[in-house]
Amino acid sequence: MQSLDQFAQAKLDDLQRRHLRRALAETLREDGIWVERDGRRLMSFSCNDYLNLSQHPAIKQAAQAAIDKYGAGSGASRLVTGNHPLYAELEARLTRIKQTEAAVVFGSGYLANAGIVPVLIGRDGLVLVDELAHACIFAGAQLSRGKVMTFRHNDLDHLRKLLGEHRAAHEHVLIVTDGVFSMDGDLAPLAELNTLANEYDVWLMSDDAHGLGVVGGGRGSSFSGNTHIPVPLQMGTLSKAVGAYGGYLCASAPVVDLIRNRARTLIYSTGLPPSCVAASIAALDLIEREPGYAALPVQKAKAFTTRAKLPEAQSPIVPVIIGAEEATLAASQMLADEGFLAAAIRPPTVAAGTARLRLTFTAQHPDDAIERLADIVREKIMARA
Numbered sequence: 001m002q003s004l005d006q007f008a009q010a011k012l013d014d015l016q017r018r019h020l021r022r023a024l025a026e027t028l029r030e031d032g033i034w035v036e037r038d039g040r041r042l043m044s045f046s047c048n049d050y051l052n053l054s055q056h057p058a059i060k061q062a063a064q065a066a067i068d069k070y071g072a073g074s075g076a077s078r079l080v081t082g083n084h085p086l087y088a089e090l091e092a093r094l095t096r097i098k099q100t101e102a103a104v105v106f107g108s109g110y111l112a113n114a115g116i117v118p119v120l121i122g123r124d125g126l127v128l129v130d131e132l133a134h135a136c137i138f139a140g141a142q143l144s145r146g147k148v149m150t151f152r153h154n155d156l157d158h159l160r161k162l163l164g165e166h167r168a169a170h171e172h173v174l175i176v177t178d179g180v181f182s183m184d185g186d187l188a189p190l191a192e193l194n195t196l197a198n199e200y201d202v203w204l205m206s207d208d209a210h211g212l213g214v215v216g217g218g219r220g221s222s223f224s225g226n227t228h229i230p231v232p233l234q235m236g237t238l239s240k241a242v243g244a245y246g247g248y249l250c251a252s253a254p255v256v257d258l259i260r261n262r263a264r265t266l267i268y269s270t271g272l273p274p275s276c277v278a279a280s281i282a283a284l285d286l287i288e289r290e291p292g293y294a295a296l297p298v299q300k301a302k303a304f305t306t307r308a309k310l311p312e313a314q315s316p317i318v319p320v321i322i323g324a325e326e327a328t329l330a331a332s333q334m335l336a337d338e339g340f341l342a343a344a345i346r347p348p349t350v351a352a353g354t355a356r357l358r359l360t361f362t363a364q365h366p367d368d369a370i371e372r373l374a375d376i377v378r379e380k381i382m383a384r385a
């Protein structure tokens with residue numbers, strides 16, 4: 001036991017030395033935007049609850065009603081007895097929103113990515129992943145035991161080169177990208193990726209964790225730019241703009257049926273609590289009904305980037321890249337002193353030398369607070385970076 005503790009302590013000391021040690025900070029979310037932390041009340045620009053739906057009265061009510069009707073937990077994996085009646089309703093709604101034939105809901109977005117990729121790609125396959133894609137896509141790719149290669153961020157020429165060099169050696173090839181990049185807030189060129197995938201007869205999967213509910217009129221990144229890009233594998237999560245918890249894949253009927261039969265993270269993991277599924281249904285109802293509300297987070301992010309003189313926001317996520325870890329922590333602390341919660345994001349979540357404040361904008365952020373934050377970022381952070 002002693003060697004185990006020594007091992008852990010040495011690792012922690014190393015993280016500490018490199019300003020990379022993390023700690024869980026107790027955070028009490030009062031409503032959509034205000035949080036309490038260390039006895040202080042701060043306006044959060046660090047939640048992924050882009051539409052503030054985790055706190056919406058009708059959505060909380062839907063979750064409570066589901067607990068009363070079906071209980072606190074689902075009791076088993078979906079393929080055993082955990083498939084309560086709300087699942088079919090949620091999957092029908094996702095299918096309609098994404099305009100695919102079918103949908104399957106997982107326990108989380110992480111579980112979805114870790115489960116989907118190994119069903120589609122085996123030892124002989126190839127997974128081509130954008131270098132800035134989310135960690136759980138890489139986890140899924142590693143679990144597939146196929147060959148994993150990264151292409152430079154949003155670089156179609158590099159991807160084409162890799163396809164030209166490696167396509168012929170593999171029967172099945174899967175390209176995976178975030179639709180909205182989680183730490184940079186930019187969008188993937190899905191139309192061009194889809195054309196390239198068709199040209200080389202390979203499969204394309206997008207992770208729309210940060211797109212559903214906030215871009216493309218709320219339908220997500222495959223609907224942005226007023227066109228519908230028929231990405232065959234559209235994965236996402238119910239934990240960001242939808243305000244609840246869970247992951248999903250929208251795809252054709254046979255693909256979804258195969259995933260239900262083979263995805264280990266679906267088969268060997270307990271179904272979601274009924275309250276999560278009910279909250280997601282109520283949230284998607286609202287998103288479908290109110291595209292104007294769904295457009296607000298990106299509008300607010302754009303107002304911020306214009307005033308802060310940063311590149312125009314494409315999503316509710318705006319990175320303020322500082323570089324050094326220590327300086328990023330200091331900037332986060334300075335903003336806390338001004339009443340704002342803006343979390344410092346450090347390696348390995350982002351590449352070395354690109355530590356940043358990752359700001360997220362939500363429908364209910366007041367315009368005057370956004371202006372004040374922009375002025376501080378422009379004058380006290382970017383001017384010194």
Ligand SMILES: Cc1ncc(COP(=O)(O)O)c(C=O)c1O
Pocket residue numbers: 108109110111134136178182207209210237238239246247
């Ligand atoms: C792009 C992306 N994919 C997947 C996930 C994982 O989703 P979940 O939080 O539902 O596990 C996240 C967020 O954590 C994400 O940002």
